Amino acid sequence: MKVIGIDPGITATGYGIVEDGKNIYTGTIRPRKKETYGKIFEICEHIKSIVETNRPDCAALEKVFYHKNLQSLIRSSELRGAIILTLLSSNIKILEYTPSQIKLTTTGNGRASKRQVRYFIERIITRSNQKHSVHAIDALAIAYTAVKKMQSQTKKSILLSCRNRTLL
Numbered sequence: 001m002k003v004i005g006i007d008p009g010i011t012a013t014g015y016g017i018v019e020d021g022k023n024i025y026t027g028t029i030r031p032r033k034k035e036t037y038g039k040i041f042e043i044c045e046h047i048k049s050i051v052e053t054n055r056p057d058c059a060a061l062e063k064v065f066y067h068k069n070l071q072s073l074i075r076s077s078e079l080r081g082a083i084i085l086t087l088l089s090s091n092i093k094i095l096e097y098t099p100s101q102i103k104l105t106t107t108g109n110g111r112a113s114k115r116q117v118r119y120f121i122e123r124i125i126t127r128s129n130q131k132h133s134v135h136a137i138d139a140l141a142i143a144y145t146a147v148k149k150m151q152s153q154t155k156k157s158i159l160l161s162c163r164n165r166t167l168l
Helices: 036-054 070-089 099-107 114-126 134-167
Strands: 002-007 013-019 022-029 058-062 093-097
Touching: 002 036, 002 134, 013 036, 013 134, 022 036, 022 114, 022 134, 036 070, 058 070, 058 134, 070 093, 093 099, 093 134, 099 114, 099 134, 114 134
Parallel strands: 002 058, 058 093
Antiparallel strands: 002 013, 013 022
């Protein structure tokens, strides 16, 4: 299962592709355009290219949460919507997780710090000394969460089908 995690940000969008529990492609998109809509377009074009090249099975995004700055929330929501449209136009299934679900899956603690999440991702997923941006690490954590949640659902459905067979 190949999953792309995306951490949308108008000035920096992180992405990370995880396959078989390992990082295979990670980076940060830093748009050059000055105006917001130009940035959104540039980010979406880059994501479209990544999806076409790597062909992930699905995409995972963090659910929108409260921002202190209303303008920031609006811009983030606009970008997130454009990314969702870009993914859907490429026939990519989209999964969403809350920040606490991501923290719980990666560290075992739903209230973990960003530093704890980074430590886990660097040790378990990237397994390299290469430094990644905060946005790329967040994207990898989102992708990792999707992989683990899908594995858990698969195990549950297998167990249920086995139980149902024994009842017959």
